[in-house]
Amino acid sequence: MSAGVAPAFDEVELSAADDDKVRSHGRSTYPEEACGMLVGPAPAPGERVRRIVEVRSAPNRRGEDREHRFLIPAEELRSVERSISGTGLEVVGFYHSHPDHPPEPSPFDRDHAWPWYAYLVLRVVEGGAQELNAFELDPERRVFQPRRLRVVPVT
Numbered sequence: 031m032s033a034g035v036a037p038a039f040d041e042v043e044l045s046a047a048d049d050d051k052v053r054s055h056g057r058s059t060y061p062e063e064a065c066g067m068l069v070g071p072a073p074a075p076g077e078r079v080r081r082i083v084e085v086r087s088a089p090n091r092r093g094e095d096r097e098h099r100f101l102i103p104a105e106e107l108r109s110v111e112r113s114i115s116g117t118g119l120e121v122v123g124f125y126h127s128h129p130d131h132p133p134e135p136s137p138f139d140r141d142h143a144w145p146w147y148a149y150l151v152l153r154v155v156e157g158g159a160q161e162l163n164a165f166e167l168d169p170e171r172r173v174f175q176p177r178r179l180r181v182v183p184v185t
Contacts, residue, residue, distance in 0.1 A: 053159035068123035123148030145169035
């Protein structure tokens, strides 16, 4: 990263149950991209972990080329934000699948991403969920930086 710009977080924490939800969604929509929102507590200043406490799947509203692109309309995002208003939770990121492609953001993903949010990208090959990786968009250089993804057991 450029001098003076620190990443918003170093790690994304996801429960095993939510990891399963993302993977199941990716399998069920194959060969199209799956997509959804990541909900977690509002990070405290200086907090280095994005904790995901809920995965909210969304329908891919992209009109065409859904095998390579996804769209979560603004009204879907606003609906989730309204549903968690006053709970101390907020949308802290997004996820989507890459059918038969590497689990890393594409140039299209970069062009449509926002800084601060966590982005999870799932590789789905021939209908089977594989690697799930976490990223953050560097706001100055407009490139994705990998972040640690920690899947924790459900307690």
